Amino acid sequence: MISITAIFKSKTESTEQLQSMLNHLVTETRKEAACVRYDLHASENVFIIWEEWKDQPGLDIHNNQPYLQDFISKCESLVSSPIQVYKTLQIL
Template sequence: MIAITAVLKSKSENAIQVLEMLKLLVTETRKESACKRYDLHYTENDFIIWEEWENQEGLDLHNTMPYLQHFIQESTDLLSREITIFKTVDVF
């Protein structure tokens, strides 16, 4: 199992737009067979996505999906900083 935590911060004036874009991303990603968890949490203009993937192949495939690529391209100007991604494995 591969765990990913993605942290995003929108510009305050773009928070609703980013939220709506992320909802679409979550909906589409949850349809992927290797996706075991893809949860969105937020407060104001901070967003966290908690992901769990069955294997690296599934994660690699996810990273090529058009809806993810579209989100990355369209959100660049809406975010106040680059997306931070942590890739981790279970310890305990």
């Protein structure tokens, strides 16, 4: 199993727009066969996506989805700092 944590810090004036885009991303991603978990968390203007994937090939398919590529290109102007993405493997 592969885990991903992605952290988005929204510009204050873009919080609602970013959340709407993230909601769409979550809805579409959860339809993917290799997606085990894709949860959105928030605290003020910070959004965190916690992901779990069955395997690397499934994650590779996800990373090439047009809706993900579209999201990435559009959200860059809505965040106050670069998106942080951590790929981890469970050790305990």
